[in-house]
Amino acid sequence: MQVFLPDGKALDLQNGATALDAASxxxxxxxxQAIGARANGKLWDLLTPLPEGAKLEILTTRKxxxxxDLMRHTLAHVMAQAILEVYGSKGFARDSIKMGVGPVIENGxxxxxxxxxxxxxxxxxxLENKMREIIARDLKxxxxxxxxxxxxxxxxxRDRYKTELIEGLPDNEPMTFYRQGSEADFTDLCRGPHxxxxxxxxPHFKLTATSGAYWRGSEKNPMLQRIYGVAFATAAExxxxxxxxxxxxxxxxxxxGKDMDLFTFSDEVGQGLPLWLPKGAFIRKxxxxxxxxxxxxxxxxxxxSPHITKEALYHRSGHxxxxxxxMYAPIExxxxxxxxxxxxxxxxxxxxxxxxxxYRDLPxxxxxxGTVYRFELSGALTGLARVRGFTQNDAHIYCAKSQVKEExxxxxxxxxxxxKDFGISDYWFRLSLPDFENNPEKFGEPGxxxxxxxxAIRAALEETGAQFVEGIGEATxxxxxxxxxxxxxxxxxxxxxxNQLDFIVPSRFDLEFTNANGEKETPVVIHRAIMGSFDRFFxxxxxxxxGNFPVWLAPEQARIITISDRHLDYAKQLEAQMKQQxxxxxxxxxxxxxxxxxRDAEIAKVPFILIVGDKEILENAVSVREHGKGDRxxxxxxxxxxxxxxxxxxxx
RNA sequence: GCUCGUGUAGCUCAGUGGUAGAGCACUCCCUUGGUAAGGGAGAGGUCGUCGGUUCAAUCCCGACCACGAGCUCCA
Numbered sequence: 001m002q003v004f005l006p007d008g009k010a011l012d013l014q015n016g017a018t019a020l021d022a023a024s025x026x027x028x029x030x031x032x033q034a035i036g037a038r039a040n041g042k043l044w045d046l047l048t049p050l051p052e053g054a055k056l057e058i059l060t061t062r063k064x065x066x067x068x069d070l071m072r073h074t075l076a077h078v079m080a081q082a083i084l085e086v087y088g089s090k091g092f093a094r095d096s097i098k099m100g101v102g103p104v105i106e107n108g109x110x111x112x113x114x115x116x117x118x119x120x121x122x123x124x125x126x127l128e129n130k131m132r133e134i135i136a137r138d139l140k141x142x143x144x145x146x147x148x149x150x151x152x153x154x155x156x157x158r159d160r161y162k163t164e165l166i167e168g169l170p171d172n173e174p175m176t177f178y179r180q181g182s183e184a185d186f187t188d189l190c191r192g193p194h195x196x197x198x199x200x201x202x203p204h205f206k207l208t209a210t211s212g213a214y215w216r217g218s219e220k221n222p223m224l225q226r227i228y229g230v231a232f233a234t235a236a237e238x239x240x241x242x243x244x245x246x247x248x249x250x251x252x253x254x255x256x257g258k259d260m261d262l263f264t265f266s267d268e269v270g271q272g273l274p275l276w277l278p279k280g281a282f283i284r285k286x287x288x289x290x291x292x293x294x295x296x297x298x299x300x301x302x303x304x305s306p307h308i309t310k311e312a313l314y315h316r317s318g319h320x321x322x323x324x325x326x327m328y329a330p331i332e333x334x335x336x337x338x339x340x341x342x343x344x345x346x347x348x349x350x351x352x353x354x355x356x357x358x359y360r361d362l363p364x365x366x367x368x369x370g371t372v373y374r375f376e377l378s379g380a381l382t383g384l385a386r387v388r389g390f391t392q393n394d395a396h397i398y399c400a401k402s403q404v405k406e407e408x409x410x411x412x413x414x415x416x417x418x419x420k421d422f423g424i425s426d427y428w429f430r431l432s433l434p435d436f437e438n439n440p441e442k443f444g445e446p447g448x449x450x451x452x453x454x455x456a457i458r459a460a461l462e463e464t465g466a467q468f469v470e471g472i473g474e475a476t477x478x479x480x481x482x483x484x485x486x487x488x489x490x491x492x493x494x495x496x497x498x499n500q501l502d503f504i505v506p507s508r509f510d511l512e513f514t515n516a517n518g519e520k521e522t523p524v525v526i527h528r529a530i531m532g533s534f535d536r537f538f539x540x541x542x543x544x545x546x547g548n549f550p551v552w553l554a555p556e557q558a559r560i561i562t563i564s565d566r567h568l569d570y571a572k573q574l575e576a577q578m579k580q581q582x583x584x585x586x587x588x589x590x591x592x593x594x595x596x597x598x599r600d601a602e603i604a605k606v607p608f609i610l611i612v613g614d615k616e617i618l619e620n621a622v623s624v625r626e627h628g629k630g631d632r633x634x635x636x637x638x639x640x641x642x643x644x645x646x647x648x649x650x651x652x
Numbered sequence: 653g654c655u656c657g658u659g660u661a662g663c664u665c666a667g668u669g670g671u672a673g674a675g676c677a678c679u680c681c682c683u684u685g686g687u688a689a690g691g692g693a694g695a696g697g698u699c700g701u702c703g704g705u706u707c708a709a710u711c712c713c714g715a716c717c718a719c720g721a722g723c724u725c726c727a
Contacts (some may be wrong), residue, residue, distance in 0.1 A: 225656085593684085593685050594687070
């Protein structure tokens with residue numbers, strides 16, 4: 001057979017030859033340095049027979065990053081062998097250890113084990129050292145194909161997970177095993193690909209975590225112990241990854257929320273029910289005021305609806321019984337069931353329906369900072385990012401089908417404006433589409449409603465030039481979605497806001513308007529949430545800024561620090577003067593040294609630190625120290641105040 | 653919800669089968685110092701909750717509650 005090298009040259013090989021054979025034919029040096037290959041663009045290992053006519057590229061130790069996934073995969077196997085050896089030396093029989101799957105994941109790998117006794121987090125170091133030992137042994141990997149019967153026989157009676165995996169494999173593909181070292185070392189059912197020797201694994205890996213994970217991800221199955229590791233081709237990458245983890249820990253909104261007295265939770269109040277402390281509430285109110293102003297500009301009408309509502313409304317909306325699991329249990333009052341509202345749309349529909357509507361009234365845009373309650377799984381709760389009671393930056397736009405595109409353009413523009421004002425630039429839209437084939441019970445039948453609405457959103461995206469990706473099967477049952485995703489400062493992807501087109505529920509509420517021909521017509525609804533929920537947005541933004549809020553949001557914009565007590569009168573005067581100008585300023589009149597006061601103010605992340613002493617008093621000035629930037633020297637009081645005002649105005 | 657881990661002062665965390673400690677923060681006193689910690693004293697805890705074992709439990713056991721990691725779910 002023939003394969004083709006990157007320069008187009010053909011290479012003649014025996015049938016069943018591997019990339020290693022090809023490399024050896026090219027040269028012994030290459031064969032020695034080879035760690036993997038790419039066949040027709042796909043990551044391939046040196047042990048697997050090449051397909052006829054493949055475009056072949058040999059990956060070498062010179063560019064280890066290209067083959068990092070091979071190494072990660074082999075590391076998972078090395079970890080499995082290390083588990084066998086560590087538990088062996090604890091006195092456990094080899095067959096008492098059962099294994100799930102051990103795949104490559106972003107940045108690393110994991111392996112799921114069913115262990116006779118759990119591995120403690122502290123033992124990860126022992127395991128990791130054992131892995132390094134196995135790597136140092138430089139075990140050679142080999143690959144062989146077996147029949148289903150042979151594969152089953154290998155695990156019969158000792159590993160139900162592997163047996164189950166084998167039973168689920170398709171008939172038409174060969175089953176392959178990878179062995180490192182001898183039979184006494186480690187052999188696993190595996191589709192590959194792997195590197196040829198354990199000695200090629202770079203030392204830049206680290207076991208990071210242990211956790212439980214259900215066999216095959218189903219809570220009906222037993223829980224296995226998962227061990228996670230990260231691995232990189234270079235020390236620099238590993239360091240960067242670990243740095244990012246550290247940084248993420250430092251920026252964790254739960255930590256900052258505590259340190260900066262922004263919000264808290266209380267056992268006695270309940271899980272997932274946040275208490276906003278004065279400083280956090282101040283910022284949240286600023287966010288709400290900001291959105292209110294923006295929405296006024298964009299033609300939204302503000303509405304208000306109750307937190308609790310009769311059961312029947314949620315039958316009509318279709319939430320019950322389908323969404324009952326996500327709702328708090330009902331409260332019975334005077335023989336009727338009331339629910340805490342999990343969303344605002346039914347109420348807005350009732351507001352729309354409360355008065356007859358003409359096409360002249362459309363689009364009707366109802367906005368509400370609606371507080372909703374959802375019964376999230378307790379294990380899913382995370383600080384303010386996932387709570388059970390939260391306030392949405394919610395709005396529903398009722399419009400004719402012909403207005404959908406125009407309205408989506410406005411929504412996209414509003415997003416862009418808001419995100420710009422908050423310094424968020426790494427975001428994109430995701431158009432979520434239905435998957436009729438695989439989920440007909442959710443999405444129903446394809447039809448003009450779907451086609452037209454998807455086309456309208458697409459057109460809006462194209463017209464605004466917004467960057468977007470598509471996701472199949474992620475739409476809602478009532479229409480396509482346009483989610484907003486962003487990348488956080490520590491590289492994590494998050495979905496923060498969502499916009500959904502709804503062409504089904506309005507008719508359940510008998511919503512209608514009179515069109516230009518005097519006929520009744522059903523509007524479509526756009527559910528949109530620019531900030532999503534204020535709670536989650538706040539959590540995100542806190543991490544985004546690491547708590548260094550811009551001046552317009554900072555609860556304390558400036559702190560005056562005196563050099564000695566005799567400057568306190570001047571400081572108080574200055575405070576009064578600035579407060580008159582609606583600036584949020586305090587005086588630190590404690591008996592600490594100036595250095596200590598500066599440190600306190602820096603830790604509190606106060607944007608402006610104003611130092612006053614004899615020199616400043618003489619010139620009616622302050623010495624400005626900007627948070628995180630250091631001493632800026634003397635500035636006149638008036639120019640400082642106008643600078644702050646300007647920055648508040650520009651939101652920087 | 654599930655598995656594992658954790659719960660001691662406002663915060664970060666030590667510690668012990670004989671009812672408890674540090675640092676920071678707080679209060680007071682001394683210090684009046686020019687850009688990230690001056691010194692001293694004091695106050696502060698039902699050791700998450702309830703039950704069990706024990707002469708004795710913050711410590712051992714159980715249940716519950718909460719938090720964390722991961723899994724799962726997400727109209």
